[in-house]
Amino acid sequence: MAKRQKPVNLALQGGGAHGAFTWGVLDYLLEDGRLRIAGVSGTSAGAMNAVALADGYTRAGPDGARAAL
Secondary structure, eight states: OOOOOEEEEEEEOOSHHHHHHHHHHHHHHHHHOSEEEEEEEESTHHHHHHHHHHHHHHHHHHHHHHHHO
16 A cells, blocks of 8 residues: 655744754655655745755655755
């Protein structure tokens, strides 16, 4: 049976160390595969993570997003 993914929209917070923490959370979520990231936004460090995530996801799906992060 195929795994059913729940679509989510993410808002990523800013602030130096939060960016590194967010990167780890995103990496886990992408690896886990239970969620489909339908939209993403962010501020400061969160915006940088959001851009990397969106670009990688657009180019090569979840694996591309993990590589871009």
